[in-house]
Amino acid sequence: MNVFAIIGQVVLGTLAEIGALTRFIWLSVSHIFRPPFFWRLVAQQMLRIGYFSLPVVALTAFFTGGALALQIYYGGNSFNSESIVATIVALGITRELGPVLGGLMVAGRVSAAIAAELGTMRVTEQIDALTTLSTNPHKYLVVPRVVAAVVTLPLLVFIADIIGIMGGFVVSTGSLDFNAGVYVKNTADFLKLDDVTSGLIKAAVFGFIIATMGCFHGFNSKGGAQGVGRATTNAVVTASILILAANYVMTSLLFAN
Amino acid sequence: MSEAKIELRNVSKRFGKKVVLDGINLTVPKGESLVVIGGSGTGKSVMIKCVLGIIRPDSGQIFVDGKNVLKMDASEREKVLRKFGMLFQGAALFDSLPVWENVAFGLIQGRKMKRKQAKDIAIEKLAKVGLAAEVGELYPAELSGGMQKRVGLARAIAADPEIIFFDEPTTGLDPIMADVINDLIVDSVKDLGATTLSITHDMASARKIADKVAMIHKGKIIWAGSRAEVDDSGNAYVDQFIHGRADGPIQMEVLKP
CATH class of the missing domain: 3.40.50.300 (P-loop containing nucleotide triphosphate hydrolases)
Incomplete structure (x- = not known):
């Protein structure tokens, strides 16, 4: 096969995939605002996506905050390190590391679980069965997961912010002998509301990406156990890459001025 | 004609x-x-x-x-x-829901019937395919292939389509169970x-x-x-x-x- 044929095939394949994804997102989003609403399922998904992700996200945030404090201290000028460490930990966690690392951890956990569950439902015809029972599968399966993820991710990241800053605080006061009161004062002085809200906006977008990728790949899986496995991998990989790409775009938009 | x-x-x-x-x-x-x-x-x-x-x-x-x-x-x-009602080849029961809720699914989600009333109908339909009311409380994974098919049949006829x-309808069943299913199909259709x-x-x-x-x-x-x-x-x-x-x-x- 010649080079142009290969390039052509790749381009067409990619365009077809983008088209299918756009259609999928449109179908799902349009069902968010049309009754009936499945509140029970939203609550159930919030528990599964949000609450059960807490330990993972909390541990990630704590160790990241701690490591960040050490890096800044070792790498920085030790003259005014006391004020710099507190400030940079607070800004780094709330603006970037909290949402991005939290998002990636949840992507690994939740996108995979959603893709595996919906993928199995697809290959065992359970999704077709929904249609025959006059229930729209987008409304019943996709919408609750997307809504739950968009709502819970900011909450998770807010908790991650607090725990991440605490991680920095514990390391700074514990092993670097900083004054606790000064650390808290520096954090409070330099941290602005915008820093936190920008991170939470990012988190909501990441939540959308995580749930949508899990659902999309699960819905389109075919070919038995192997197909479900492939869907799971693709869901995690695409969700992670889209989170990082979206993070860059949002950082450049949110902090442009 | x-x-x-x-x-x-x-x-x-x-x-x-x-x-x-x-x-x-x-x-x-x-x-x-x-x-x-x-x-x-x-x-x-x-x-x-x-x-x-x-x-x-x-x-x-x-x-x-x-x-x-x-x-x-x-x-x-x-x-x-x-x-329409449909009996799928692999029964396609929702494995996250108990048997009675599978049978009542179209009534609750599609027709907005109260859960209590839908459960009574589900138990009645289960009786029609020769399954006891206690089976309703089990999950699909706990049933044999023949029982799953019968639950699938009960679900297909639940909303009087x-x-x-x-x-x-008989694939994967032993010849006797296959004949039982055939009889049930003939009876319920009549x-x-x-x-x-x-x-x-x-x-x-x-x-x-x-x-x-x-x-x-x-x-x-x-x-x-x-x-x-x-x-x-x-x-x-x-x-x-x-x-x-x-x-x-x-x-x-x-x-x-």
Whole structure:
């Protein structure tokens, strides 16, 4: 096969995939605002996506905050390190590391679980069965997961912010002998509301990406156990890459001025 | 001739280069039971999914009660779907829900019935397929294949549908359980006065549940007639199929050593 044929095939394949994804997102989003609403399922998904992700996200945030404090201290000028460490930990966690690392951890956990569950439902015809029972599968399966993820991710990241800053605080006061009161004062002085809200906006977008990728790949899986496995991998990989790409775009938009 | 409940006119569908349905013409008269026989991969399942709107055909027309379902918008289509019940090949029960909720699913989600009332109906339908009320509290994974099929049948008839589709109702069951399912199908259809369309390659099942038989081969209906006519159809394809011979006009795609 010649080079142009290969390039052509790749381009067409990619365009077809983008088209299918756009259609999928449109179908799902349009069902968010049309009754009936499945509140029970939203609550159930919030528990599964949000609450059960807490330990993972909390541990990630704590160790990241701690490591960040050490890096800044070792790498920085030790003259005014006391004020710099507190400030940079607070800004780094709330603006970037909290949402991005939290998002990636949840992507690994939740996108995979959603893709595996919906993928199995697809290959065992359970999704077709929904249609025959006059229930729209987008409304019943996709919408609750997307809504739950968009709502819970900011909450998770807010908790991650607090725990991440605490991680920095514990390391700074514990092993670097900083004054606790000064650390808290520096954090409070330099941290602005915008820093936190920008991170939470990012988190909501990441939540959308995580749930949508899990659902999309699960819905389109075919070919038995192997197909479900492939869907799971693709869901995690695409969700992670889209989170990082979206993070860059949002950082450049949110902090442009 | 009584009026047509379902009519397919020149329905075609291809996946990539593979032509699955090649101009299907088929009529199911009201209140009758039509069984479509044919080998694996001849397009039987795709045909049923086209009528249900799960797969969209490339060309042709599909009429339900004289109305072309392919020209309908989503809400009209949903109304038509309420007339249908379907028993899937693998039963396709929702494994996250207990048995009674599976049976009551169409009533609760599709028809907004109160859970209590829907549960009573579910238990009544389970009794109809010979399952005790206690089975309702179990989960699908705890049931044997034959029990799952019976739950699937109870779910298909739960909302008293006008039309029921059976996709390989006896596949994967022992001959005795297969006959039990056949009897249940005949009884429940008689009770409801429903129109049914079944696809199978099990001739024992076809002889038991069919009023009329049609044979599909390479995406076309090649023969149709009453149940009594099957044995002296004079059609070499039908003869080969009902007697299960390897030699004949139907050639399997098997490479000879």
